[in-house]
Amino acid sequence: MGSTPQARRSDTRERIQKTALDLFVSRGYEKTSLREIAEELGVTKAALYYHFKTKEDILTAISEDLGRPVDELIAWAEEQPPTLDTRRELMTRYSAALKSAMPIYHILQENQATLRDLAVGRTLRNRVEAISRLMHTGDADFDTHIRVASALLTVHFGAFTLDRLGGTDEEKRQALLKVALETIGAPAGQSG
Amino acid sequence: MGSTPQARRSDTRERIQKTALDLFVSRGYEKTSLREIAEELGVTKAALYYHFKTKEDILTAISEDLGRPVDELIAWAEEQPPTLDTRRELMTRYSAALKSAMPIYHILQENQATLRDLAVGRTLRNRVEAISRLMHTGDADFDTHIRVASALLTVHFGAFTLDRLGGTDEEKRQALLKVALETIGAPAGQSG
Amino acid sequence: MGSTPQARRSDTRERIQKTALDLFVSRGYEKTSLREIAEELGVTKAALYYHFKTKEDILTAISEDLGRPVDELIAWAEEQPPTLDTRRELMTRYSAALKSAMPIYHILQENQATLRDLAVGRTLRNRVEAISRLMHTGDADFDTHIRVASALLTVHFGAFTLDRLGGTDEEKRQALLKVALETIGAPAGQSG
Amino acid sequence: MGSTPQARRSDTRERIQKTALDLFVSRGYEKTSLREIAEELGVTKAALYYHFKTKEDILTAISEDLGRPVDELIAWAEEQPPTLDTRRELMTRYSAALKSAMPIYHILQENQATLRDLAVGRTLRNRVEAISRLMHTGDADFDTHIRVASALLTVHFGAFTLDRLGGTDEEKRQALLKVALETIGAPAGQSG
DNA sequence: GATGAATGAGTTTTCATTCAT
């Protein structure tokens, strides 16, 4: 009898994820209450519980969706030989993958204290650590570790610290990547 | 076993700060309740309120105590000419100042979402931004900004990401500083 | 003994208002804690917060419900010409309206210090002042102001001061109204 | 060795009473904390406890000081014959006594809910009731009771409701007294 | 696919009061 005003095949689950993501980014995970999410969406808190078992579950779903490119990158990197070239390639691809995954890294970075106790926090940190581990693979050299750490911080957090700087996000990303690549060292076949 | 149970003329204020700092670092600011601090100390919640007007006030006091070296560094840097040498010197001194100030930066980093609404958060961020601003002074060159940002991230957060790496904290700090200095460029009178 | 323990579709909101009103009247607004209201009702404090956003909100709801007759009277009076007859009619109707509204005026009177800071206090005082203003309309004569003030105090608070006196509440109300009408002066067309 | 800045023979007790009175009037008894009183005075809370056993004790002392004229009036009235003339004389003297005693009546009126549980509240109400009883003495006539109640309300609270009206406090007091005297009836030897 | 009603456990904060010094 007539069409429902609701979209068919309820998109509510996705709408919850989207709204939650926005709020988690702008207000923090802990400081965002389910009431806020529900109100913003025009549904009740109970509705959230129909779609997700817990608050953490919402973040888990978001993390899975947005983190997929990075997970795929990790899978790829695990197949590669541990050379400097791989490292540079991985850094480049990682920087690209971060474009879409950035919001969850933002959440991870700004809510570490809270995420410490949560399973999803473990998952998120595991991703970061996997990249880090893969980047370090192939040598236990102290200096290299330091350089890789610096490079990773650069591609990872650089964007957050450059709000006031002119230029597009993409330009900044490219520039940060360039510095990171310099830091981890010249590609094979080039003189240092 | 037979030690003075209670000092006269109260060292309680300092004990509160110390205990709070430990808990803020290990469990996060928001997740640390005043009940926990009080219990850990063997006093009542009301005792905390005798010494500090609010929970935030405790963090403010900690921030003032631990941040003093950085504040002094900022004052010093504001008197210096905006040369590359100054920048390098500032980076070196900053790295040193962070040795004692690290815990509050740790708190700032891991509780950004929470500290967003707090006056003490503003103060802490102001300190970071002051250093950043002073480091960028003297030219508006895009590439330099990127490099300085990368270098700052390195001395700032490097230590956090190197838990698993061998070597003393001091060794790591020196190594990170070296990379940071490389990143912002050679000192005057040397060939790049 | 065997009555329905819990109504569906919740009459709880009304039960809260009723219980709160009783307690606000008998123990005072400030001295009545939400815990007391909740215990008296056999629900948890959180249940109160499901139905009302704040403690003040409960009083606001009560004030709206009980004050409606007075609000309607104010609306009526604003349409009338500012004659002595109107004043007498208003006084008479006001005395009648107070029959049901009395509890909130009781609360207002006995908790003025507390209600000073509350928005609902403003609302309540506005009602009193509106009646007072309407009663004074039409002349700025000093003596009349004094008489109107006296008359209003009489219908307003008279009942509170006559607890020990015999007679029904209605008899007292009528007698107080008579004195009040005398005080503001004879009706048009009668010799003073 | 030089004169102390403190007044000799500590006037602190009086200063506490004065400050407390001001705050009790302007913010209410309950809403005024001992901390506030102490801070306003530049002493510690403990100092208040040196001079007064409890918070209530401060109000009790104030009540005794300011209420003395009324207590004396009550003593006087108890000696008088219960005639209409006495009633009019009592009303006149009461109105005069209220000039200085007003602040405690203000406190009583605005904090009834709080003062309900306090011994000092009993004392204050007793004073009001003594006047009321003395005023009603001599006949049990219903109509007279009503009139006396109205008249008392007028001299008692009239001033509170006439803030916005022009004229000095003394003018208002006189005018209110005149209306009150009219209400309780003509003096002996005059035609009603 | 969702709601209305409720809960239990927790939070920060405030207050009058006490007492050794």
Add this chain to the structure above:
DNA sequence: GATGAATGAAAACTCATTCAT
């Protein structure tokens, strides 16, 4: 004549979560 330090009890409020409908 006062203070510094502390307490116990309570307050208002928030939150993630549950469940019958």
